[in-house]
Amino acid sequence: MSRLSETDVLDALRGVNDPELHKDLVSLGMVEQVVVDGRKVAVKINLTTPACPLKGQIEGEVRAALERIGAEHVEITFGASVRGPQQLPLPGVKNVVAVGSGKGGVGKSTVAVNLAIALSQEGARVGLLDGDIYGPSQARMLGLEGEKLRVNEAKKIVPLERYGIRVLSIANIAPPGQALVWRGPILHGTIRQFLQDVDWGELDYLIVDLPPGTGDVQLSLSQLTQVTGGVIVTTPQDVARIDAERAADMFRKVQVPLLGVIENMAYYACPSCGERSYLFGQGGGRKLAESQNTAFLGEIPLSMPVRESGDAGTPITVAHPDAPEAQAFRQVARQLAGQLSIRNLSTLPMV
Numbered sequence: 001m002s003r004l005s006e007t008d009v010l011d012a013l014r015g016v017n018d019p020e021l022h023k024d025l026v027s028l029g030m031v032e033q034v035v036v037d038g039r040k041v042a043v044k045i046n047l048t049t050p051a052c053p054l055k056g057q058i059e060g061e062v063r064a065a066l067e068r069i070g071a072e073h074v075e076i077t078f079g080a081s082v083r084g085p086q087q088l089p090l091p092g093v094k095n096v097v098a099v100g101s102g103k104g105g106v107g108k109s110t111v112a113v114n115l116a117i118a119l120s121q122e123g124a125r126v127g128l129l130d131g132d133i134y135g136p137s138q139a140r141m142l143g144l145e146g147e148k149l150r151v152n153e154a155k156k157i158v159p160l161e162r163y164g165i166r167v168l169s170i171a172n173i174a175p176p177g178q179a180l181v182w183r184g185p186i187l188h189g190t191i192r193q194f195l196q197d198v199d200w201g202e203l204d205y206l207i208v209d210l211p212p213g214t215g216d217v218q219l220s221l222s223q224l225t226q227v228t229g230g231v232i233v234t235t236p237q238d239v240a241r242i243d244a245e246r247a248a249d250m251f252r253k254v255q256v257p258l259l260g261v262i263e264n265m266a267y268y269a270c271p272s273c274g275e276r277s278y279l280f281g282q283g284g285g286r287k288l289a290e291s292q293n294t295a296f297l298g299e300i301p302l303s304m305p306v307r308e309s310g311d312a313g314t315p316i317t318v319a320h321p322d323a324p325e326a327q328a329f330r331q332v333a334r335q336l337a338g339q340l341s342i343r344n345l346s347t348l349p350m351v
């Protein structure tokens with residue numbers, strides 16, 4: 001059998017589509033390196049996110065395509081560089097993702113912080129902005145209460161760092177327990193400062209934990225930056241859906257693309273036998289996603305360790321990274337990263 005050339009390999013990879021982006025790996029610029037030695041082939045694929053939900057599938061299809069052209073020893077390695085839109089939302093920040101909910105108490109902050117950590121655990125550079133100005137909870141969930149923010153020589157606020165993510169919360173400025181009353185312009189100015197006067201550094205994802213409902217922060221955020229996309233956290237009940245629909249409508253009104261729906265407190269898994277009980281009903285999040293023509297990003301169980309670890313300042317993804325709940329957060333984080341890649345690549349010119 002004859003030797004293979006780099007062109008043979010690239011031609012074969014032109015026949016492999018990214019399963020989500022529906023374009024071939026070569027056109028997407030994902031083939032970073034090809035080394036051919038006789039019939040031995042080594043390729044490096046540059047994924048669009050380290051949290052790629054379809055890495056295994058891509059690997060299988062690349063291997064099969066190369067074996068079809070006669071490769072006898074195939075080595076596939078992966079790198080990742082998160083793509084942003086052509087015009088970045090903030091300098092150095094590739095994606096701004098707003099996490100919203102129709103009403104309070106559905107676990108939006110819990111989901112936001114665990115998603116941020118899960119993305120960072122997958123290898124992405126992540127920031128978390130506590131946009132819940134009226135009821136900030138991220139400092140507590142990350143054990144950062146009492147820590148004070150500082151300003152660098154360039155007069156930029158330096159975010160705090162915890163568990164691999166950069167964090168900014170009003171709780172690290174305002175005295176604890178003090179109720180904050182904000183008028184529209186002050187609030188707008190604060191959000192502006194939190195976005196623009198902060199040394200976020202290079203980030204793949206900036207997750208913004210919004211206040212519940214639909215309101216001023218959402219509006220300011222969308223006016224001050226090109227939010228890449230919004231996700232909605234809901235619980236399974238039908239009544240929660242009505243509120244969540246309002247949140248979806250709010251994203252639409254402020255022209256923030258909806259990336260998907262996450263269902264929190266989806267079920268309770270019995271710690272001894274694993275049997276699932278659907279305490280709040282079943283399928284509300286999926287129905288919401290369908291009715292809003294958006295992706296269902298996954299479900300997170302109702303679980304004592306999720307609450308306990310959040311209260312203790314070490315979110316479950318840090319406290320028990322191998323627990324099923326942490327795995328559920330990682331699964332959702334991968335789906336979210338996948339949706340962001342789809343969104344950004346559909347707006348980029350092809351190679």
Ligand SMILES: Nc1ncnc2c1ncn2[C@@H]1O[C@H](COP(=O)(O)OP(=O)(O)OP(=O)(O)O)[C@@H](O)[C@H]1O
Pocket residue numbers: 101103104105106107108109110111132135137211212264265300301302303304306307308310311
């Ligand atoms: N999956 C879960 N299992 C168990 N407890 C949870 C889960 N998700 C959130 N909680 C708990 O529910 C409470 C409310 O969660 P959280 O503060 O994240 O909600 P929220 O929607 O952000 O609320 P608000 O908008 O009012 O700030 C917290 O005590 C949290 O630990």
